[in-house]
Each structure stands twice: as structure tokens, then as C-alpha cells.
Amino acid sequence: AQRVTQPEKLLSVFKGAPVELKCNYSYSGSPELFWYVQYSRQRLQLLLRHISRESIKGFTADLNKGETSFHLKKPFAQEEDSAMYYCALSPGGGNKLTFGTGTQLKVEL
Amino acid sequence: KAGVTQTPRYLIKTRGQQVTLSCSPISGHRSVSWYQQTPGQGLQFLFEYFSETQRNKGNFPGRFSGRQFSNSRSEMNVSTLELGDSALYLCASSPAGGLDGYTFGSGTRLTVV
Numbered sequence: 001a002q003r004v005t006q007p008e009k010l011l012s013v014f015k016g017a018p019v020e021l022k023c024n025y026s027y028s029g030s031p032e033l034f035w036y037v038q039y040s041r042q043r044l045q046l047l048l049r050h051i052s053r054e055s056i057k058g059f060t061a062d063l064n065k066g067e068t069s070f071h072l073k074k075p076f077a078q079e080e081d082s083a084m085y086y087c088a089l090s091p092g093g094g095n096k097l098t099f100g101t102g103t104q105l106k107v108e109l
Numbered sequence: 110k111a112g113v114t115q116t117p118r119y120l121i122k123t124r125g126q127q128v129t130l131s132c133s134p135i136s137g138h139r140s141v142s143w144y145q146q147t148p149g150q151g152l153q154f155l156f157e158y159f160s161e162t163q164r165n166k167g168n169f170p171g172r173f174s175g176r177q178f179s180n181s182r183s184e185m186n187v188s189t190l191e192l193g194d195s196a197l198y199l200c201a202s203s204p205a206g207g208l209d210g211y212t213f214g215s216g217t218r219l220t221v222v
Binding site for chain 1: 167208
């Protein structure tokens with residue numbers, strides 16, 4: 001069975017500081033990984049997909065199969081980045097998402 | 110374009126009753142998934158439908174069921190409600206599922222008393 005671990009429930013950083021939200025997974029096959037974000041009073045929304053190798057709102061995430069990690073990074077945090085971030089795994093590109101418990105990012109001025 | 114629409118937004122039911130929740134996906138999206146969100150268990154996958162067929166199912170009891178119609182709209186039903194079924198139920202749609210990523214609705218908040 002697959003599992004996604006986000007070790008930090010809350011991460012506080014100052015504006016302009018680098019951000020790294022940790023995500024580790026366990027899955028024996030080839031996973032597809034995603035980051036979803038939920039801003040205050042908004043719906044859960046897709047931030048980025050590992051398969052796209054994209055940068056969204058300055059965030060990037062690299063899949064490290066050796067360390068089974070998919071950490072989300074941004075070099076300079078902005079106030080508007082404050083939100084709940086969920087890492088999610090889809091086994092073999094399938095249609096079932098397994099979510100981590102989420103990390104609340106708080107960017108302080 | 111219109112997003113994923115879930116109705117109703119809030120529901121209060123009594124133990125033992127049954128409930129039906131509705132989800133209208135984004136136009137053109139054929140994959141619809143359902144998730145349960147609770148403070149204790151987080152986001153848990155219930156099931157996924159594509160072209161009226163259930164493609165995947167999570168680890169929930171048979172009291173939880175769903176279906177999808179030819180217009181891709183989906184419903185989920187919970188029978189014999191228990192207090193522990195109180196949760197936010199989220200629907201998500203995708204063009205074909207999987208790698209496309211999912212667009213989520215605002216959810217239906219179910220309270221069982």
C-alpha cells in the first residue's frame with residue numbers, strides 16, 4: 001500500500017526566506033506525485049505535478065526516487081504563499097490519490 | 110468556465126438515515142472522484158468513476174456507494190449513517206483522471222447527530 005508523509009504540521013518562515021515543505025512517500029512501483037494547495041476559504045487546488053517538471057508561482061518540486069521524496073521548494077517566500085499544502089501520490093498514474101496530512105505554511109512579515 | 114459544483118453545501122442527518130450527495134463536474138471532464146476529509150484521518154479516497162464505470166474504490170464499508178450518469182454528473186450515497194460519517198465530502202473532476210490532476214469542489218459538510 002502507498003503512503004505519503006508530511007512531517008511538519010506547521011512551518012513558519014519570514015517573508016523573503018527560502019521555503020521547503022517536506023514530502024516522503026512509500027510505494028513499490030512508479031508513482032506520480034502532486035502538490036495541492038488550499039488558500040484560506042478557497043478550494044483545494046492543484047499546484048504542480050512532478051511529471052510536468054514545471055514551476056508554478058515560483059514553487060518547484062523534484063522527485064528523488066532514491067530518497068523517496070518530493071519536497072516543495074521556493075527560494076523567496078511571499079505573504080500570499082500562506083496556505084495549507086498537501087502532497088499526494090497516484091500509483092502508476094492511476095486515478096486514486098493518497099494524500100499526506102498537510103503542512104500549514106505561514107509566511108510572516 | 111464553471112467549476113466543480115457540489116450540492117448541498119451543508120447537511121444534518123440523524124444516525125441510521127441515508128444521504129445522497131451530488132457533484133457536477135467541469136464540462137468535458139469524464140472522471141469524477143470522491144474524498145472524505147476529517148480532522149483525524151485527513152483526506153481519504155472513496156471512489157472514482159469514469160464514463161459511468163467505477164474504476165477504483167477506497168477502503169470504505171459498503172454503506173458508501175456512488176454512481177455516475179451519462180452526463181458525467183455523479184452522486185454518492187451513504188446508508189445507515191453513523192456519527193463517524195460526519196465529514197467534509199469532496200468531489201473532484203478531471204478530463205480523464207490520473208496525470209491530468211483533479212479540480213476540486215467546495216465540498217458538502219455532513220453532520221450526523
